[in-house]
Amino acid sequence: MSVTAWLTVAVFATVYVLIATERVHRVTAALGGAVVMLVLGATSPEHAFFSDVTGIDWNVIFLLLGMMLVVAVLKRTGLFEFVAIWAVKRARGRPYRLMVLLILATAFLSAWLDNVTTVLLIAPVTIVVCRRLGVPVVPYLIAEVMACNIGGAATLIGDPPNIMIGSRAGLSFNDFLLHMAPIATLLVLVFAVMSRWLFRSAFRYDPKRAKQIMEMRERDAITDTRLLAVSGVVITIVMVCFVLHTTLHLEPSVVAISGGLVLLAVSRLNAREVVADVEWETLAFFTGLFVMVGAMVQTGIITDLGEAAARATEGQVFGASMALLFGSVVPSAVIDNIPFVASVSPIVSEIVESSGGLKEAGVLWWAFALGADLGGNATIIASSANVVVVGIADRSGYHISFWQFSRYGLVVTAVTIAISGLYVWLRYFALA
Structure with missing residues (x-):
């Protein structure tokens, strides 16, 4: 590797250590790392700000911004309190039942929406639910974002990496349902069982609080019925457009930002107050992270690693x-x-073609998708949904540290990847 490439690795590693140890705030570390990458010449303004491959992914940024505006408006209707009371009553006040309910609901939604949209909608509800029930907030947020990453693996539109893989490989929505949905469903159920042990310290049952909530009426939580109705119409249109975005030739980011701005316009709310609720720190963190990773791609580091793996397994599909x-x-x-x-x-595409084409080596795409999707549970910066949830938690007064997340995430990742390896071997090799 060149000197610039080695310096790029050193800068990225330093920023990663700063984020992991929390010696510097993650936003400062990420933006500072991005600036250093630009000064070193590891990337350029042209690549950092305008390239589809090595620059800031503006589709992700505007998708986040649009959905954050939607959530900021929804928060003022009382809907989150309504859902919180409903969820606690369905769980009869039992903390573990509540977590399982949230895990299943989050996983299901993330299969049909992208996982960032799902956590933006579910995380505020979770915070209200936990406060009502008097249980720790952080374990529930961690559990639901992990369920989101697992459930999002089930469909083409559930996780951004799946959309990218589907586009590159020419895979359809039904292809993902056939190959990914079965293992994703199994992993969600396994995770729901694991959560009983992983988060056992969070399941403190308070009969008095549970009784108080059971006596509450969900409808009393709604504070603005007109705004709720308007929001429901706009959100329904947004969700339909998300599902049909390939047919409509609209990027999800365009759908999200359009929906957010329309809802803000018709809400009659103070725009300055609504915009103040946007997770600007999270958007800034993503900006810095995209520039740093783009520098890693620009200098050829990631491509070299991928090509080395391709050479090591050449001709061996399993x-x-x-x-x-x-x-x-x-x-x-x-x-x-x-x-x-x-x-x-692109490297996976080359391996597939050299192995006889999609029919013979299509399993490579499913293995790649599972590894990328499930690896998103390992650390707080491993997936967009994780970063968003950490930002929401911070703004609500709950800190999720790098190691607190990874303590659970590494275990969940190891178990789900091991089960996925068994699934790939059985379905595509042993029983094929």
């Missing part, structure tokens, strides 16, 4: 599939799975 499944976990955990998939998917 070996290549296992390498992609297990080998995608660490990069996805370290640099965020979106830029990782963007840079490595």
